[in-house]
Amino acid sequence: QVQLQESGPGLVKPSQTLSLTCTVSGASISGGGYYWSWIRQHPGKGLEWIGYIYYNGNTYYNQSLKSRSTISLDRYKNQFSLNLTSVTAADTAVYYCVREKAIFGVATNCFDPWGQGTLVTVSS
Amino acid sequence: QSALTQPPSASGSPGQSVTISCTGSSSDVGGYDYVSWYQQHPGKAPKLMIYEVSARPSGVPDRFSGSKSGNTASLTISGLQTEDEADYYCSSYVGSNNFVVFGGGTKLTVL
Numbered sequence: 001q002v003q004l005q006e007s008g009p010g011l012v013k014p015s016q017t018l019s020l021t022c023t024v025s026g027a028s029i030s031g032g033g034y035y036w037s038w039i040r041q042h043p044g045k046g047l048e049w050i051g052y053i054y055y056n057g058n059t060y061y062n063q064s065l066k067s068r069s070t071i072s073l074d075r076y077k078n079q080f081s082l083n084l085t086s087v088t089a090a091d092t093a094v095y096y097c098v099r100e101k102a103i104f105g106v107a108t109n110c111f112d113p114w115g116q117g118t119l120v121t122v123s124s
Numbered sequence: 125q126s127a128l129t130q131p132p133s134a135s136g137s138p139g140q141s142v143t144i145s146c147t148g149s150s151s152d153v154g155g156y157d158y159v160s161w162y163q164q165h166p167g168k169a170p171k172l173m174i175y176e177v178s179a180r181p182s183g184v185p186d187r188f189s190g191s192k193s194g195n196t197a198s199l200t201i202s203g204l205q206t207e208d209e210a211d212y213y214c215s216s217y218v219g220s221n222n223f224v225v226f227g228g229g230t231k232l233t234v235l
Contacts, residue, residue: 046127047162047170047213049224060223096169109158109217109224112172112181 002026004097004115012091012122018084022097022115029078030055035100035107036080038071040093041117048093052100052107053080060107087122094119128153128214128227135233141202144230146214147195152225154195158217161190161199164229165210173212174199201232209234 008020022036029036037052051061053071061069070083084091094117101110129147136142146153146161153159159177162170172181174190177197187208189200197216201208214227 046229047215047226049215049226052223062224101175107158107217107223108176109156109160109215110172110175111160111162111170111215112175114169114171117169 002099002113004099004113006095006097006115006118008095008118008120010119010121012087012120013124014088014122015086018082018087018091018120018122020082020095020097020118020120021079022081023077023079024099025078027099029073029080030075032056033102035060035102036071036073037098037100037111038082039096039098039111039114041096042090042093050082050084050095054102054105089122092120092122128216128225130212130214130227130230132228133231133233135235136201136204137235138204138206140204141200142204142232143198143200144212144214144232146197146199146216146227148197148216148225149195152195152216152218153192153197155219156217157192159190159192159197160215161188161197162213162215163208163210164213170213204234206234208232 032055035052038050068085096117097115098111161174164170177192178190
């Protein structure tokens with residue numbers, strides 16, 4: 001059974017960098033066949049895709065967050081991470097790490113499973 | 125990239141059927157068969173209910189079904205049960221730089 005678990009600070013100051021890590025168990029992030037994604041949800045609002053990374057290290061980002069986002073892999077720890085720079089209160093959200101199915105390298109918009117999510121608050 | 129359009133709310137009585145729509149454009153819903161639906165209970169992570177327009181993951185009851193016509197995808201829940209009360213989100217692959225777009229969500233109430 002594949003499980004994902006987010007970890008990182010729950011409080012970040014404005015203008016600083018938000019850093020989150022997702023630990024994957026039950027599957028290898030180096031095995032191919034999947035993209036490893038970050039999705040966030042503002043309080044009481046809908047879902048927003050941030051970006052994803054393929055097993056070969058190729059990354060794809062939401063255009064609206066691309067300039068501030070970096071997703072990376074740590075194959076040895078079977079983890080992937082999100083860095084979001086220059087945060088403001090508008091980045092306060094629950095952040096989810098999620099696996100997305102790929103077919104012949106094409107992302108299929110099939111997000112499963114999801115981590116439990118972690119609330120990150122941006123405040124001084 | 126604009127979010128997909130879903131009705132903010134829907135409702136039905138136990139045993140009835142309800143359909144939730146998700147309208148996009150030819151650049152997303154209408155252009156690809158990579159439409160998925162997610163169920164989210166309060167305080168919980170979303171759960172995949174439908175993928176590739178109409179496929180159901182193992183463990184999802186066959187009361188849940190998906191379809192698509194043109195630029196609009198639909199999720200139908202038949203034989204409503206109280207535990208179906210939740211928020212539902214659609215999502216589509218986008219043939220542009222943004223890759224993924226979600227709907228605004230529909231709050232389903234089982235009366």
